[in-house]
Amino acid sequence: MVELEEIGIIQTPYKKDEDVPHQAYKSNKKGKIKIKEEYEEALKDIQGFSHLILLYKFHKPIKKSIKKDKNLFLKTKNQLVNPFLDTKYHGIFSTRSPIRPNPIGLSIVKLLEKKENTLKVKEVDMLDKTPLLDIKPYVPEFDQRKKVKTGWLEKNFKNK
Template identity: 35%
Template sequence: MARPQIQFTPIGVVRTEHICAEKTPIQPVFARQCAGRIEVFPEFVDGLRDLDGFSHIHLIYHLDRADSPKLIVRPFLQDVERGIFATRYPARPNPIGLSVVELLRIDGGVIHFRGADMLDGSPLLDIKPFTSKFDCIEATRNGWYDEVDTETTRRKGLREYEQAAKP
């Protein structure tokens, strides 16, 4: 059976201070102080209507500078090989990023947010509102992530950002 080809059209571009993947926080929780903005392409601006009523949004974007796909990787938080689908590692068969960020404001076709953990210039594929009515699930199992202590998670999650941000 032939696999269907799937094509996406970016709806905008993400602008952040991050230009080097190795110095970018690895999840929004470690990028809370990192501001970003989305420049939505003019033909999609009408779709932003009513989005300003939400405190947080899901950003779905293309990891356009990710390494070639791998099925077994060493995640950022451990030096143990894991299956790609049990990690958030970017070298995926379909390099799609997902971040929940804090929506600060919308100025026309520009969305300002906090929690930028993506590289500057990342193509934005979609925006979805975060709502606690659907998205807030108390995890009962966190897989191998439970093996990593909180301090190691914080240190490795911040990567080089915290050191670079110091005067």
């Protein structure tokens, strides 16, 4: 049994799944991250990073997701998902669907400000009151890769 401890709460303007953009880079909305006071010291030096990787728990069950922008929808069938960017079903692990065996999300957000145990961020793509599991600094030298293949998504990015 794996147990994870919530280190804080992510506050966003998104109250319903249909309002949340399907990727953080599509969002210009701001949010706040309230870190538990016992972890405030762990935020030392974080303000030197422009972007953060957030790991969080999808805390509301989603079986079918429809997005207001561009009439995007997500459907599942067993361990397959028909994601927002395609019309075919793919294995859940070849997608970033929020519908997963372990409901863990990952987003990269822009850090705007740190004040005590509160972080103000931009480019949020999660529901309000999302439980935060971990924060890691985004470091291009560590996180960017060259000669990357994007599988079934390649057709969506060919001319971009």
